[in-house]
Amino acid sequence: MTQRLPPSLTPLDAALAALLRELQPVAPIALPLAEALGCIAAEMPVLKAYPPHDVAAADGWALRANDLVGVSSYSPLPLPAPPVWVESGDAMPEGTDCVLDADAVATVGPISEVLAEGIPGQGVRRAGSDIAAGASVAAPGTKICATDLMLARAAGVGMLSVRRPRLRIVNVGDSRVSARLIAEHARACGAEIVEIAAGARDPASIADVLDASACDLLLLIGGTGVGREDAAISALAVHGNLLAHGIALEPGRTAATGRLGAVPVIALPGSPDQALATWLTLARPVLDRLSARRQQRAITLPLARKIASGVGVAEIALLTEEAGTWQPLAVGALALQSIARADGWLLVPGDSEGFAAGQPVDAYRLRE
Known part of the structure; x- marks a missing residue:
């Protein structure tokens, strides 16, 4: 059966703006260092100097350099x-x-006789040479990495304040590949996956798992079309507030947005390419707002060849980085192999006909 599309499409920027409206970052929590890895830093403690005093950097004799001027074996x-x-x-x-x-x-x-000169600081690690007094483990809004934990341990810090939004995923129907793909992307962005719930296609079964009481963001994956067995949207409309169904995005036209109480809900289509496109353009920006994560830095490179796009619908282009250029892999329809090979992604706005070969474009890394 040919899938019918929603009767109208909401512009991507309007759908995202409605989701972000009045949305505030989650409250920081204090976590042990091992649990803080991968989370988004909140306010960080001011560190003390390390080492706290001068220490030997090698085995040997401790002396004063000024006493050794002119000393030699002769x-x-x-x-x-x-x-x-x-x-x-x-x-x-x-x-x-x-x-x-x-x-x-x-x-x-x-x-005892000294047979050689020395210079101040020779074989010595100065106080504060590894960590300066007043330094921070990480900048607020950045992801905690292993080297940040190294600093914290060296400075004697045992807990870190982080923001870790709780994400609940409802797998509608048989969308296991897409559900796992999105869950893994979300973990890489600092989210805590509280559950990946299975839900049947009928509205009653889906309604049973529409629970936003223990999460900050709810994702439905699958069941977003308008076919006879696609009931995710009707369940959301009945039990929550449906903001938009049908987004001017390719792939991902049947995506939807809404709220359950104050919790944002995003319904991602079940196929991996559509789920990924909806994740990149709607779900990830919402997650970044919840974690107060700093905006991802764009990588500006010229296009190796042109990208053509139709006006009216925003399109996702997947790219590889080759010889200092962005090489287009796929636009709109994203094969699984292209998703696996891609280094970055580019949003072609709905009011654009694409980009010319050689034109510098701002793309974002697809791999964390």
Whole structure:
């Protein structure tokens, strides 16, 4: 049976604006470091200097460089007492500022002699050289990564304040591939997947799993068409507030938006290409608002060849990066192999006929 489209299409920017209207970031939560990995940083603690004092960067003799000017094997410096031996990581003894190798000091009987010069800071890691006093683990709005956790551990920080929106996915019908694809993208963006619920195609069964009480964003995947077995939209209209059904987006025309109480709801078509397009243009911006994530930086490169597009519907183009250009892979209809190969994606606005070859375009990385 040929699928019929909704009778009218809502412009993509209007559908997104309605979803974002009055939407506020979720409250920060404090998580142990291991759980904070991948979340979006909120206000970060001010770090103390690390190391907190000068430490030896090598094994050797701790001495004061000014005492060693002109010293050599031909003009050794006798010491009134043996110098202090330090291991790498030890605090530098008071009044010392360099570490000399083991063979730079000779001991014969009760007498020790220095056989080489030193310079201030030689073999020493200065206080604050790894982490300056007042530094931060990560900038608010950025994703916590492994190196951020390294800083936190070195500075003795055990908990971090992050924003981690809770995402619930309802898999309508048989959309398991798309549901997993979207869940994995959402985790990479810092979301907590509280559940991937299975729902049948009939309105009553779908209504049973339309629960937004324990999530900040609800995604329905599948059942968004107007066929006889597509009931996700009617269930949302009955039990929530349907904002739009039919978005001027290719792929993804049968997507829908709504709310259950204050929780935004996005219904993604079941096929992977349509689900991905709806995720990139509607669901991810909503998730970024909820997590207060900084806007993704565009990568501007010239197009290797032209992209043609019809006016009236925004289109997703998948791209690979080749020799300093964006090479178009697919536009509108996105094969699974193209999705797997793509490095980036580009939105062709609905009022555009496309882009000429060689024209610089702003595209976004598809891989986190």
